[in-house]
Amino acid sequence: MSEQLKFIVEQLNKDPFKKNFNLITFDSLEPMQLLQILNDVLAEIDPKQAIDIREEMPEQTVKRMCALLGMLKYKPPGNQSDVSGFRQGLVTGSKPVVHPILYWLLQRVPELKKRAYLARFLVKLEVPAEFLQDDVINDTYHQYEELVEGFKTYHKECEQLRTSGFSTAEIRRDIGAMEEEKDQLIKRVERLKKRVESVPNHQRMLEQARQLRVEKEREEALAHQMQEQKNQLFQAEQRLQRSQQQLKDLRQAAADASPESLMKRLEEEIKINSYMVSEKLPKELDSMRRTVQYLQKVASEPAMGQADLQELEDKIREVDSQINQLIEKRMMRNDPMDDKLTLYRQQASIIIRRKEAKAEELQEAREELATAERELRQRTSQGRGGDGEEVIRGDELKRLVGKLRSKGTVYKKKRQEITEMKAEYGVLQRTEEILKQRHETVQQKLQSVEAEKGISGYSDTQEELERVSAIKSELDEKKGRALDDMSEMVKKLNSMIVEKKSALAPIIKELRSLRQRCQELSQEYEEKKAQYESCAAGLESNRSKLEQDVKVLRDATAQDENQYHYINCMSEIIEMQIQRAADEMKAYVSSDPQERKKKLREKQKMVKESHSSNLEQVKMWRDLQQLMECKKQCFIKAQNQASIGQVIQEGEGDRLVL
Numbered sequence: 001m002s003e004q005l006k007f008i009v010e011q012l013n014k015d016p017f018k019k020n021f022n023l024i025t026f027d028s029l030e031p032m033q034l035l036q037i038l039n040d041v042l043a044e045i046d047p048k049q050a051i052d053i054r055e056e057m058p059e060q061t062v063k064r065m066c067a068l069l070g071m072l073k074y075k076p077p078g079n080q081s082d083v084s085g086f087r088q089g090l091v092t093g094s095k096p097v098v099h100p101i102l103y104w105l106l107q108r109v110p111e112l113k114k115r116a117y118l119a120r121f122l123v124k125l126e127v128p129a130e131f132l133q134d135d136v137i138n139d140t141y142h143q144y145e146e147l148v149e150g151f152k153t154y155h156k157e158c159e160q161l162r163t164s165g166f167s168t169a170e171i172r173r174d175i176g177a178m179e180e181e182k183d184q185l186i187k188r189v190e191r192l193k194k195r196v197e198s199v200p201n202h203q204r205m206l207e208q209a210r211q212l213r214v215e216k217e218r219e220e221a222l223a224h225q226m227q228e229q230k231n232q233l234f235q236a237e238q239r240l241q242r243s244q245q246q247l248k249d250l251r252q253a254a255a256d257a258s259p260e261s262l263m264k265r266l267e268e269e270i271k272i273n274s275y276m277v278s279e280k281l282p283k284e285l286d287s288m289r290r291t292v293q294y295l296q297k298v299a300s301e302p303a304m305g306q307a308d309l310q311e312l313e314d315k316i317r318e319v320d321s322q323i324n325q326l327i328e329k330r331m332m333r334n335d336p337m338d339d340k341l342t343l344y345r346q347q348a349s350i351i352i353r354r355k356e357a358k359a360e361e362l363q364e365a366r367e368e369l370a371t372a373e374r375e376l377r378q379r380t381s382q383g384r385g386g387d388g389e390e391v392i393r394g395d396e397l398k399r400l401v402g403k404l405r406s407k408g409t410v411y412k413k414k415r416q417e418i419t420e421m422k423a424e425y426g427v428l429q430r431t432e433e434i435l436k437q438r439h440e441t442v443q444q445k446l447q448s449v450e451a452e453k454g455i456s457g458y459s460d461t462q463e464e465l466e467r468v469s470a471i472k473s474e475l476d477e478k479k480g481r482a483l484d485d486m487s488e489m490v491k492k493l494n495s496m497i498v499e500k501k502s503a504l505a506p507i508i509k510e511l512r513s514l515r516q517r518c519q520e521l522s523q524e525y526e527e528k529k530a531q532y533e534s535c536a537a538g539l540e541s542n543r544s545k546l547e548q549d550v551k552v553l554r555d556a557t558a559q560d561e562n563q564y565h566y567i568n569c570m571s572e573i574i575e576m577q578i579q580r581a582a583d584e585m586k587a588y589v590s591s592d593p594q595e596r597k598k599k600l601r602e603k604q605k606m607v608k609e610s611h612s613s614n615l616e617q618v619k620m621w622r623d624l625q626q627l628m629e630c631k632k633q634c635f636i637k638a639q640n641q642a643s644i645g646q647v648i649q650e651g652e653g654d655r656l657v658l
Contacts, residue, residue, distance in 0.1 A: 004103045011106040012037070016044060024536075031093025035061070038098055041105050042068055046116040062090045071119050072112050074104060121151050133370050142377070230399075272362065280359050 009026050012019040017040065029037070036053055039061075043050035046068060053061050066087065076086050076097075089097030105112065125144070132138050196202045587599055 004099060008099065008102050008106060017041070034095065034098050035090075035093045038065070038102060041102060041109075045072070045105065045109065045112045058091050062087055065090060068116075069101070071123065072105075072115055074101065076100070118155070122148060124148065129367055129370070132374075133366065138370075138374065142374075272359075275355070276359060276363075280356065 005023055005026065009021045009023060011017070012021055012026075019037070032053070039049060039051065039053050042065065049064070049068060051064075056064075086097060088094075127137070127141055132141060196206070199205070
């Protein structure tokens with residue numbers, strides 16, 4: 001528990017709370033202040049909870065907090081799973097209830113923020129099934145569900161983008177590569193322009209090539225437009241076929257239906273709907289209202305004890321006995337008119353029950369029909385493409401297969417062209433090898449001629465010298481640019497250093513005094529901290545010693561009270577026994593036997609009169625003894641469970657700290 005309090009205090013002292021608590025001040029908070037801190041933590045998770053609880057009724061505060069904690073999936077630890085006890089602890093600001101909630105919330109604030117944010121959009125509204133029978137409400141609810149699903153998809157995509165972690169270095173490398181490709185393309189375009197300029201009438205040819213490209217783009221756009229129009233035509237034909245089929249079905253239904261049958265069917269529907277509206281639905285509404293009133297009454301009453309339950313059981317027994325007496329009186333009266341009416345009442349009740357059963361079946365059938373229609377609409381929407389178009393079937397599928405075959409033919413042609421290009425590449429590669437061999441032959445002849453003239457290696461040396469001179473010129477140019485850049489950079493750095501020094505001079509002076517002040521305050525803080533810790537340790541030891549003394553004195557007091565009550569009871573029993581012995585001695589000593597018989601008969605009569613009540617009292621005492629023994633066992637079991645739960649909670653707290 002101490003580790004739990006330390007964690008709570010540390011988290012409350014950090015951003016964004018900044019409460020500046022320690023263990024003593026936090027533990028000494030009033031219940032209302034503790035509830036306000038809990039509300040502040042909940043407001044950090046969900047901004048809608050930012051309310052001053054002094055301006056709100058306690059019932060509303062507890063209801064609001066319980067709703068948010070339930071949404072966040074908080075489970076009370078130990079024996080606090082009892083909802084009424086948990087709510088009562090929240091109302092009173094009990095520390096055993098509020099401290100675990102704060103500990104649980106402060107451990108996972110970012111996660112709970114995300115959960116509270118998502119709950120605003122993902123917790124669905126519960127709409128009764130009878131309301132969904134309305135087409136407008138049903139369509140609106142389906143749109144709402146589609147929006148919820150869309151939000152889930154967009155949120156997942158957003159999280160994936162956040163966690164993907166694009167590297168800036170990779171992006172820079174890609175940009176550099178793209179710039180290099182751009183430069184290469186610009187150079188290539190310039191070379192092509194130079195080549196084209198030497199061709200006669202190149203401007204007219206470029207204009208014709210531009211027109212050819214424009215016409216090709218126009219041809220592609222027209223082909224795309226024609227394909228879209230074909231798709232639209234196919235969809236229109238499908239809609240026409242469906243409409244014709246629906247028209248055919250409606251005509252068949254109209255041919256089979258006469259005006260008399262339609263009127264009869266409408267009258268039956270009107271009767272059924274009037275019965276549902278005037279009899280069945282009002283009864284169900286009244287029963288639901290009575291149930292709600294009863295539940296509200298039960299919820300508003302305080303918790304009942306054993307005496308209240310016993311009183312209610314006595315009242316129930318009295319009412320049952322009165323009902324039995326009335327039934328017996330009615331059976332003894334045996335009115336023949338009632339006997340005749342009983343048969344009609346039974347028949348009427350049977351008819352009413354059948355009518356209610358048929359109404360229930362009708363309502364279930366309507367609900368099933370609405371569910372089937374909703375499922376049909378979902379299947380229809382799922383059967384459409386991603387852009388709202390229907391799935392392609394029938395003739396369109398055949399058309400696509402033909403198109404695929406034509407593309408297969410084009411693929412084969414392209415593949416043949418690739419084969420021809422590979423063959424041409426082989427020929428060019430062979431030509432390159434032949435040219436290399438000729439070049440080597442020419443080089444050998446050149447070397448032999450140089451050897452004959454006494455200047456062997458002249459051509460190689462000349463090429464090497466040209467290459468080295470080109471490299472040297474490039475290096476010299478790069479060195480010159482690097483030196484210029486370095487000299488400019490050094491000048492800039494020197495000017496920046498001078499500016500920073502002049503700007504930092506007053507700050508450094510102020511910092512020296514602040515450092516000295518900080519050292520003094522740190523030393524004073526350490527001294528005060530040592531005094532506080534020694535004082536706290538002394539107070540803690542005194543408190544524990546006093547608690548131990550109080551516990552010993554309380555145990556001794558309880559033992560003395562038990563001994564006192566035991567001695568009083570024993571003295572009363574002994575006095576009764578002495579009184580009884582004196583009465584018996586007086587009866588034995590008495591000289592008149594008639595008086596002795598008379599007293600014995602009176603005693604016998606008294607014993608007989610009180611025998612039944614004494615037996616009942618003995619039975620009640622035994623029942624009371626069994627009840628107390630049961631309560632004792634329950635109390636021992638509850639204590640064991642509480643101790644086990646506390647040990648488990650402390651173990652979990654230790655694991656979390658580790």
